[in-house]
Amino acid sequence: xxxxxKIAVVFLAILIVIPMTFTFTSTSxxxxxxxxxxxxxxxxxxxxxINKVSSYTNLFILGCTAITQNQTRLDSVCQYxxxxxxxxIVYQDIPLGYFTSxxxxxxxxxxxxxxxxxxxxxxxxxxxxxxAKERWGSLFLGFYFIDEVAGxxxxxxxxxxxxxxxxxxxxxxxxxxxxxxxxxxxxxxGYSDWQGLSLFSSDYALYQYxxxxxxxTIFAQLGWxxxxxxxxxxxxxxxxxxxxxxxxxxxxxxxxxxxxxxANALYNDLVLAxxxxxxxxxxxxxxxxxxxxxxxxDHYNAIQQFWQYAKDHPRxxxxxxxxxxxxLPEGYGYGFRGPTDNIWGLWPSDSFSTQLSTSVxxxxxxxxxxxxxxxxxxxxxxxxxxxxxFWDNENKTT
Numbered sequence: 001x002x003x004x005x006k007i008a009v010v011f012l013a014i015l016i017v018i019p020m021t022f023t024f025t026s027t028s029x030x031x032x033x034x035x036x037x038x039x040x041x042x043x044x045x046x047x048x049x050i051n052k053v054s055s056y057t058n059l060f061i062l063g064c065t066a067i068t069q070n071q072t073r074l075d076s077v078c079q080y081x082x083x084x085x086x087x088x089i090v091y092q093d094i095p096l097g098y099f100t101s102x103x104x105x106x107x108x109x110x111x112x113x114x115x116x117x118x119x120x121x122x123x124x125x126x127x128x129x130x131x132a133k134e135r136w137g138s139l140f141l142g143f144y145f146i147d148e149v150a151g152x153x154x155x156x157x158x159x160x161x162x163x164x165x166x167x168x169x170x171x172x173x174x175x176x177x178x179x180x181x182x183x184x185x186x187x188x189x190g191y192s193d194w195q196g197l198s199l200f201s202s203d204y205a206l207y208q209y210x211x212x213x214x215x216x217t218i219f220a221q222l223g224w225x226x227x228x229x230x231x232x233x234x235x236x237x238x239x240x241x242x243x244x245x246x247x248x249x250x251x252x253x254x255x256x257x258x259x260x261x262x263a264n265a266l267y268n269d270l271v272l273a274x275x276x277x278x279x280x281x282x283x284x285x286x287x288x289x290x291x292x293x294x295x296x297x298d299h300y301n302a303i304q305q306f307w308q309y310a311k312d313h314p315r316x317x318x319x320x321x322x323x324x325x326x327x328l329p330e331g332y333g334y335g336f337r338g339p340t341d342n343i344w345g346l347w348p349s350d351s352f353s354t355q356l357s358t359s360v361x362x363x364x365x366x367x368x369x370x371x372x373x374x375x376x377x378x379x380x381x382x383x384x385x386x387x388x389x390f391w392d393n394e395n396k397t398t
Contacts, residue, residue, distance in 0.1 A: 030138075032315075033279060034059040034087055035270075035307060038144075038249065040286035041293065042066040047080050049293075052300070054084045056307035061144060061282060063091040064290065071096055071128070082136040089200055091144040095190025096126050130193040142198035142216070145187050149180055149213070150206035154335050156345040163344060170331035172344040177212050184214035200280075202249045205335045207235040208375050211242035219280060222269045223251035223261070226337055229364055230373075232276045233326075234336070237372030240320055240383055247280025248273035259287060263298035270306040276369050277318045281306075323370045325385040326363045328356070330376040336360065356391060363389065 036059030039049060046067065050060060060081055062068050067077060068090050081088045132140050152160035153176060162179040166172035188194060202219035203210050204226065210218045220235035222228045232248065239246035250269050253261040260266065266283065273281045283303060285295050328334075334353050335341035342348055363371050374380070380388060 031058055031087070033274065033281060033310065034141075034247070035281050035303070035310065036060050036087075037283045037285050037295070037303070038063045038091075039293075040064055040091070040284065041290045043292075046077055050077075050080060050084060050086065053303070054086060056304040057086070059087045059089070059141075059280065059282065061089045061091060063144065063284075063286070065091065065093065068092050069094070069096065078132065078136055078140065082139055085139070087139050087141055088136075089141050089144050092187075093146055095187060096128050097124070098190060125192045126190055127192045129191040129197060133193065133196065138196070140197070142200060143187075144200040144202075145184070145215075147202045148204060148221075149201060150176070150209045150333075151204045151335075154205050154333065154342065154345050161345070163346065166344065166346060168331075169329075169333060169343060169347075172346060173209060173212075173331040173333060176209055176333075176344075180213040198245075202251070203235075204231065204251070205234075205337065206333050207238035207246075208241065209333065211238050211244055215244075217245040217247060217280065219247040219249040219282060220278075221251040222248050222273065223253050225253060227364070228269060228272055229276075229368065229371075230336060230360070232273070232278075232369075233364065233371045233373045236276065236278075237325060237374040240325075240372060241374050241377065245279045247282065248276075248278045249280075249282045249284055251284050255288075257287070257294075258296075259294045260284075260299065263296070263302040266299055267302040267306055270303070271309060274306070274310055274315060277315070318370075320384045321386050323372050323385055324363075324367050324387045324389060325372045325374045325380075325383070326360060327380065327388055327390045328373060328375050329391060332356075332375070359391060 036057040037049075037053060038061035039046060040061075040063035042064045043049070046062075053060070062074070062077060067073050069092065074090070074096075078088060078090075148157075149160075153162055163172050163175045166175060184199065188199075198216040199214065200217045200219070201210060201215050202221050204221040204224065207218050207220065218235055218239065220231045222231060235246050235248075248269075250260070250266055252259045253265075260283075261269070270281055270283075283295070283299070285293050287294055333344040334349075334356065335343075336357060339354055339357060340349055341353070343353065360373065363373075372385070374383070376390070
């Protein structure tokens with residue numbers, strides 16, 4: 001693909017850093033940071049988990065469809081969270097009460113991976129969102145709809161591939177956007193009232209394209225022995241370009257037990273996300289079969305220790321004009337997970353991707369937490385970065 005990018009370096013004035021006091025739970029004011037866990041396994045004792053963490057978290061993600069697709073149980077748990085003054089997000093992959101074309105309730109195995117092809121329609125639109133907002137107000141933040149949408153395309157995960165053939169990188173990006181944004185609209189259409197609610201997800205690559213399809217907030221997955229700072233730079237840059245929020249979720253480090261990293265590493269990742277300005281900082285909790293927790297008492301202690309750290313260390317707002325953005329070619333959906341990663345799952349790595357990876361590594365070494373990574377677009381100058389460093393002119397920047 002021939003990509004010709006404007007070569008430019010843009011300098012903007014640096015504003016002062018303003019301290020921001022850490023805010024805990026609140027039913028009226030939005031917290032500076034949301035800290036919590038994503039319980040993605042079914043348990044009859046979920047209220048006990050809520051009790052356990054309610055003194056040192058302010059966010060709870062109901063991540064198991066066995067709970068979130070059972071309206072009676074969902075309402076009960078949401079009410080419990082409300083009484084605990086906990087902010088909460090509800091994971092769903094289909095709207096409540098969705099029906100097939102034959103009029104049968106559409107049931108799926110809890111947490112079974114599902115693609116975006118949905119040959120079903122609903123005879124009614126659920127008003128659950130309206131009722132939820134009336135009952136629980138701003139503590140109900142919104143829905144977590146599917147996850148790893150772009151990452152699974154990158155890995156050509158069975159059942160998740162939206163683009164199988166494309167003429168070039170921009171064509172792949174456009175196809176992905178058209179198909180996945182249709183699924184976002186499909187989910188939105190299942191509920192009658194979205195005012196004040198957000199749509200969340202998480203991913204491990206190609207964050208920009210997650211925002212492009214319609215998500216409001218993406219959590220960068222910190223795990224898998226991948227560079228934490230690189231994923232933060234990609235996700236925060238994508239959120240800045242989209243003028244949206246971002247977060248971090250501590251994901252698996254291993255594909256088998258114990259799955260998650262050590263308690264000390266967990267604490268360090270929580271602090272890293274906090275110091276980089278994540279609005280949402282969460283920990284994923286489930287084993288491979290979605291049947292039990294993977295968090296030990298030491299992990300819970302690490303989360304509590306981080307909560308105290310956040311209280312004791314009010315963070316500073318990192319304004320965009322205090323950061324540098326490294327600009328990637330438009331549509332270049334490269335994974336950045338190593339020299340053999342691919343582009344959109346359709347093209348193998350090549351000498352250019354190797355060169356680009358080296359440039360990104362150099363930028364991270366030079367700028368650290370002050371680096372964002374964005375894609376070339378017409379409104380780049382309007383983002384307000386202190387400096388834009390284009391991929392094809394790295395050595396001419398100062």
